[in-house]
C-alpha cells in the first residue's frame with residue numbers, strides 16, 4: 084500500500100547533491116566511492132553530464148557500485164556549466180524521472196561535466212554541492228579561490244596519495260582552502276585512504292539528514308566568471324559576463 088499520510092513532495096523528493104570541479108579531478112571516482120560506501124544504507128541514484136557522450140555514466144555502470152539502471156546520462160551538447168546553471172531543465176527532468184522510477188530515493192548525485200574553476204550548480208537543481216580539486220592541479224589552486232572553492236558546501240582536495248609525486252604539501256593546501264572558505268568544510272581525500280573515505284561517507288550521511296530535516300537552505304555559490312571556449316564547429320564563444328547565455 085502506498086503511504087498516503089505524507090505529501091507527494093516528501094515521498095518522492097530526494098536530497099539532490101551536485102559534484103562539480105575541473106576536468107579529471109575525480110568527480111566520477113568520488114561518486115563511485117559514495118555509491119560503494121553507502122548503497123547499503125541509502126537509496127541512491129546518479130545523473131552524469133557529458134558534452135557529447137554518456138562516457139561518465141558508462142564508466143560508473145561498469146564500476147558495478149550501483150544498479151546500472153539508477154545511473155543516467157544527460158548529454159549537454161554545450162559547455163557543461165550551461166546545463167547545471169543557466170538552463171537546468173534537462174537535468175531537472177532527468178532527476179525527477181529517476182526519483183519517480185525508483186521512488187523513494189534518498190540521494191541523487193548529479194555530476195557536472197568537467198569544466199573550469201568557475202562552474203557551480205544552480206540551487207534550482209541541487210540542494211547542496213561538493214566542489215572537487217586535486218593535488219595534481221597544483222598546491223596553489225585552493226588559494227586562487229572562485230565560487231566553488233569559496234562557497235560549495237564541501238570542498239574536496241582529492242588524490243592526496245599523489246601529493247608526494249607532484250610536490251604538494253596537503254596540510255598547507257587544506258589550510259589555504261579553509262582560509263578561502265570562511266569555516267566551510269574541506270576534506271583531504273584519496274580513494275586509497277580509508278580514513279578519508281570514512282570522512283566523505285560521514286559528511287554525505289550528515290548532510291542527507293540535515294536536508295531531510297529541512298535544516299539546509301541551498302545557496303548559489305556565485306555567478307560564472309568571464310570565460311571563452313570553442314564550440315563543436317570550432318567557433319570561439321566568449322561569455323563576458325555572468326548572464327551571457
Ligand SMILES: Nc1nc2c(ncn2[C@@H]2O[C@H](COP(=O)(O)OP(=O)(O)OP(=O)(O)O)[C@@H](O)[C@H]2O)c(=O)[nH]1
Pocket residue numbers: 105106107108109110111112113139196197198241242243244245272273274275
Ligand atoms: N591516485 C589517485 N587517482 C585517482 C583518485 N581518484 C580518481 N583518480 C583518477 O583520476 C582520473 C580521473 O578521475 P575521474 O573520476 O574520471 O575524474 P572526473 O573529474 O570525473 O573526470 P571528467 O569527468 O573527465 O571531468 C582517473 O584516472 C582516476 O582513476 C585518487 O584518489 N587517487
